[in-house]
Amino acid sequence: MVSLDRVAELIRTELGDADVQVRDLTGGGDHLEAIVVSEKFQGLSLVKQHQLVYSALQKEMASEAIHALALKTYTPERWATASQAP
Template structure:
């Protein structure tokens, strides 16, 4: 099963998001395939939590997958925040790094 599907399944089953979008952004970086991901997660599970606690919840949901991923950009919202914002920020252009 592709890693992106494993990520989606892990986040879906644990956080029960109202909206979940996982993108493989590896093509934008020099570390190879299936290494860089972006996840937009809208869940009531984030209500009352600051950004650090929200990210910790997502990392916990990922469990054993986390060591297999070089980078995971998380954009976490409550449904109310998502209704107001409606879009996650664009990912930055890769500045290089090791090849």
């Protein structure tokens, strides 16, 4: 198991400018959801955005400290629009 703070730290280290929110979906610590907002996603497909995040968590995913990760990735502009939606 890896802490939610550690997951967020690893993502921030990989992406530099990322705003990261991580939550445990099941209470077991290995099924997580991450919302990541980063300028580095600008111009990238959703698949490429997710690949950047997964690369930050490669060791944790391989060891199954994280068994499942639901990702939501946004550029800051897209996040501003999405976070205001009802």
